[in-house]
Amino acid sequence: MNFFSSDFKLGILGGGQLGKMLLYETRKWDIQTKVMDPSPEAPCKIACNEFVLGDLLDFEKVYNFGKDVDLLTIEIENVNVEALEKLEEEGVKVYPQTKALRIIQNKATQKLFYTDHGIPTAPFVRFAYTSEIKDSIANGGLALPFVWKSAQFGYDGQGVKVVRAVEDLEGLPNVECIAEEMIAFKNELAVIVARSSSGELVNYPVVEMEFHPEANQVEYVICPARIDENVAQKAIDVALIVSENIGHVGLLAVELFQTQDDKILVNEVAPRPHNSGHYSIEASYTNQFEQHIRAILGLPLGKTDSKVAGIMVNLVGAEGHTGDVIYENMESILDMQGVTPHIYGKKQTRPFRKMGHVTIVDEDMARAREVAQQVKETIQVVSK
The missing domain is CATH 3.40.50.20 (Rossmann fold)
Known part of the structure; x- marks a missing residue:
C-alpha cells in the first residue's frame, strides 16, 4: 500500500x-x-x-x-x-491490537498477566472496591505501607497514592484497585520496545527516570541510564519478554524498578509513545514517534541508538497557578547550548499539568545533567 x-x-x-x-x-x-x-x-x-x-x-x-x-x-x-x-x-x-489493550487498560488485569506469565513484578492484592481495603488491613490480609492504584483511568500520576496509614485511604475513589507492595528500589527505569506489523523488533537504550515526590510525575528522563551494564541488559531482557508475551504492534514502554539487590521488576507498561522516550526527538537516530509510525505501517524499523546523551525535563504547571499560561524565562533557556523546548499548545495551566518538555543533549552526560538542572530552575510555567 x-x-x-x-x-x-x-x-x-x-x-x-x-x-x-x-x-x-x-x-x-x-x-x-x-x-x-x-x-x-x-x-x-x-x-x-x-x-x-x-x-x-x-x-x-x-x-x-x-x-x-x-x-x-x-x-x-x-x-x-x-x-x-x-x-x-x-x-x-x-494497532496496538485490542487483545493487547485489554491486558493493559486495567492495572489489575495487567498485574495478573505478569504473574500468570512468570514476569517479575511487585506483589499485590486486587480489590473490587477501595472500601474493602480497611477490612483486609484489620484482618491481617494486607500490611502497611503499600501503593494504592486505581485499576482503570489512571494517568500522569493520577489514580496512584502511597498509603502509610489507614487514614490515607480517606477520599480515594471507591473503585476497582490494587494494593501493591512498596518496593525499596535504587532506580526507576524504562525500556521502549518497537514491534512492527511485519514482525521486526528493536529496543531503545535503558533510561533512568527521576520523579517528583508529590505529584508522582517524571521530572527528568536520563539516557543512557547511569547503571551497570549487566543491570541494563537485565532490564532490556525483561522488557523484551513482556513485549513478546503481550504481542503488541507499535511501541511498548516498559517501566521497571531496579531493586536494592539489582533485581528487575515490571511496574507497568504503555502501548504507545511515552514520556520516557521524548529525549529521542533530539538524541536518537530514530525518534520514538517516527518509530511508532514505521512499526504500525510495517515499514523497516529505524536505528534506536543515541547520537549523544539526552535528558528530558518535564514542564508542568507551577503550584498555585491556574488559568491562561505564561512561560517565564524562555529566552534564558534558549541561550543555553543543546537545549530544545517543546511546548504542547495547551492554553490553560494548572498545578502539575504537563505543558511541555525540554530536551538537553550533550556529548558529556554530567554536563547535560547540570544544564537540565539549570533549565528546571529557570523556566516557570505560571498563569497570568
Missing part, C-alpha cells in the same frame, strides 16, 4: 501532546491523518487533516470514527475497546 501523498488515512484516537508529536512525523511524510479527541482545544487540532470532537470511551463515536480510516492507532489507552474490536472484525487494522 502507498502511504505517502496518497488516499491512505491514518486514524489516531487521542489528540494530546503525544498525538501532536506523532503528527510531526506524518506531516514530514505527507501521510493523511484523522484525529478524535474530547477537547475542542486539543493540541492535535492544528496539525491533522481532519479533526473529530468526541468521547474516546463512547462506543458509537469511536466506531463511527474508525469506519473510514485504513489503520487506527492510539495516543492514550483509555479508549472504547469494544468499538475497536468491532472495527477489527470488519477489517480495519487496529
Whole structure:
C-alpha cells in the first residue's frame, strides 16, 4: 500500500501532546491523518487533516470514527475497546491490537498477566472496591505501607497514592484497585520496545527516570541510564519478554524498578509513545514517534541508538497557578547550548499539568545533567 501523498488515512484516537508529536512525523511524510479527541482545544487540532470532537470511551463515536480510516492507532489507552474490536472484525487494522489493550487498560488485569506469565513484578492484592481495603488491613490480609492504584483511568500520576496509614485511604475513589507492595528500589527505569506489523523488533537504550515526590510525575528522563551494564541488559531482557508475551504492534514502554539487590521488576507498561522516550526527538537516530509510525505501517524499523546523551525535563504547571499560561524565562533557556523546548499548545495551566518538555543533549552526560538542572530552575510555567 502507498502511504505517502496518497488516499491512505491514518486514524489516531487521542489528540494530546503525544498525538501532536506523532503528527510531526506524518506531516514530514505527507501521510493523511484523522484525529478524535474530547477537547475542542486539543493540541492535535492544528496539525491533522481532519479533526473529530468526541468521547474516546463512547462506543458509537469511536466506531463511527474508525469506519473510514485504513489503520487506527492510539495516543492514550483509555479508549472504547469494544468499538475497536468491532472495527477489527470488519477489517480495519487496529494497532496496538485490542487483545493487547485489554491486558493493559486495567492495572489489575495487567498485574495478573505478569504473574500468570512468570514476569517479575511487585506483589499485590486486587480489590473490587477501595472500601474493602480497611477490612483486609484489620484482618491481617494486607500490611502497611503499600501503593494504592486505581485499576482503570489512571494517568500522569493520577489514580496512584502511597498509603502509610489507614487514614490515607480517606477520599480515594471507591473503585476497582490494587494494593501493591512498596518496593525499596535504587532506580526507576524504562525500556521502549518497537514491534512492527511485519514482525521486526528493536529496543531503545535503558533510561533512568527521576520523579517528583508529590505529584508522582517524571521530572527528568536520563539516557543512557547511569547503571551497570549487566543491570541494563537485565532490564532490556525483561522488557523484551513482556513485549513478546503481550504481542503488541507499535511501541511498548516498559517501566521497571531496579531493586536494592539489582533485581528487575515490571511496574507497568504503555502501548504507545511515552514520556520516557521524548529525549529521542533530539538524541536518537530514530525518534520514538517516527518509530511508532514505521512499526504500525510495517515499514523497516529505524536505528534506536543515541547520537549523544539526552535528558528530558518535564514542564508542568507551577503550584498555585491556574488559568491562561505564561512561560517565564524562555529566552534564558534558549541561550543555553543543546537545549530544545517543546511546548504542547495547551492554553490553560494548572498545578502539575504537563505543558511541555525540554530536551538537553550533550556529548558529556554530567554536563547535560547540570544544564537540565539549570533549565528546571529557570523556566516557570505560571498563569497570568
